[in-house]
Amino acid sequence: MTDRIAIEKKVLSENDRLAGEIRVQLQARRIVALNLVSSPGSGKTSLLEKTIGALSGSVRMALIAGDVQTENDANRLKRAGGKLVRPIVTGGACHLDAKMITRALGELDIENIDLLFVENVGNLVCPASYDLGEDMKVVLISTTEGDDKPLKYPSMFRRSSAMVINKIDLMGFSDFDLMQVRRNALMINGNLNIFETSCRTGAGLDSWYDWLRRLIAAKRA
């Protein structure tokens, strides 16, 4: 008879502990923190470039851009006018974790910011498991992907609070069905806020900006 010792511990308890510390730190400064997730190439960096351009006059923003290799995304965000930008090069890891965010935040002056974006590594699987201390996850999908993606990656769509359907200017060049993707996503998560955008034409971006402004106002209230 072997002895069974009850442990009852979360595997990612150390990550969750650090994420909790980040959340307290951001909450104390009333910073809205969004964790942007998607497949590679859906347009996370483009959406952030546009958002920096549109909001930098009125919203103080910090951005953390994660990539497996290169600092290309962080450099794009700086060129777009981002003043507080930190790259995280994971060197192979398929997701960001709370320890990386703690380190990046230590290198950013976040005393007077309203909004923090974390651009996660392009991957719809692994980043779902790692809490980064964000207020919410925002998942992007583009019209050049399959409209069944929410069904294929349910965990990510379930854990996200908003879904941005990007590249709507390319509708018609693929079989992507806007109604179908909405239906699929809402079956997984009935409370998703859904935006339809094109970072190339600017279509739909105003409602995305309005939503961000409302989040910031709610945090300050």
Next chain:
Amino acid sequence: MHELSIASSIVETVTAEMLSRGLTSIGKVGLRIGALTNVDPEALRFGYETMVVDTPLAGSTLEIESLPVKAICRKCGLSFEAHDFIFICPNCESGDNEVTQGQELEIAFLEAD
């Protein structure tokens, strides 16, 4: 392939538990894994077994209990299993619900050798 990172977190936790309990070897690590965690048990086993070679955990195996996803409807209060991750209440068809099971990624027990 975050199973490797997860395997590494398991090794860290189990090593600490062994130290604090004065165990020198271990036979089995019992895990509880919810279906919403995207963790592939086979990849996790492979990562774990590769990682523990030449450590005090060498030779130990993972016993994985997989938990299906369950939710409770906020509208009518029904508890239901979300088959294929479809979170629509089978009673009132509302999509407003809360996950009650399926997000677990826990070490449940250790079995000494």
